[in-house]
């Protein structure tokens with residue numbers, strides 16, 4: 001089996017973080033199904049290195065490694081806390097620095113946490129359009145969890161666990177498509193043309 005790169009990014013700047021817990025839970029569900037290893041990137045660790053760059057030309061070594069993992073991922077899991085009715089500025093900065101040409105048809109699972117259930121649509125109205133700009137393939141199911149869905153930074157809601165299962169199943173479909181060898185018909189001319 002070809003190794004695929006499955007990368008999660010948590011846009012939270014705090015540690016511990018509910019968002020990081022949620023992204024990690026999605027990564028684990030995908031790993032269980034696919035057998036592939038996963039990598040979790042945290043802006044609480046990497047934001048200083050990323051903010052040292054104001055353009056892609058300024059990016060230092062640590063920030064470059066971070067961006068390379070995101071650009072090279074076969075599947076991305078992107079989570080953010082809701083800050084002021086949007087994703088975090090730190091997460092936006094990452095996607096201002098990446099090479100937008102590396103995201104075409106990349107499967108992306110979306111997740112967010114917030115204090116209020118009223119801000120769940122931040123995923124649909126802000127996060128999904130960002131990945132639309134990048135021509136990424138966002139998975140249909142997104143996961144939004146509120147503070148009440150966690151107990152001491154553990155997910156305590158069965159509804160959230162169910163949505164994690166759903167998004168992991170959707171991710172697996174995309175990964176399976178990605179790793180499937182091209183059918184001979186896809187690379188050879190149709191028989192009628194050869195004859």
Ligand SMILES: Cc1cc2nc3c(=O)[nH]c(=O)nc-3n(C[C@H](O)[C@H](O)[C@H](O)COP(=O)(O)O)c2cc1C
Nearest residue numbers: 012017018019081082083084085113114115116119
């Ligand atoms: C600066 C700031 C702004 C916030 N703005 C909102 C908001 O507009 N809507 C909301 O539902 N929650 C808001 N929250 C609450 C966080 O989204 C919520 O606590 C989230 O789960 C924190 O995630 P974390 O534990 O991963 O950092 C805000 C929190 C902070 C620190």
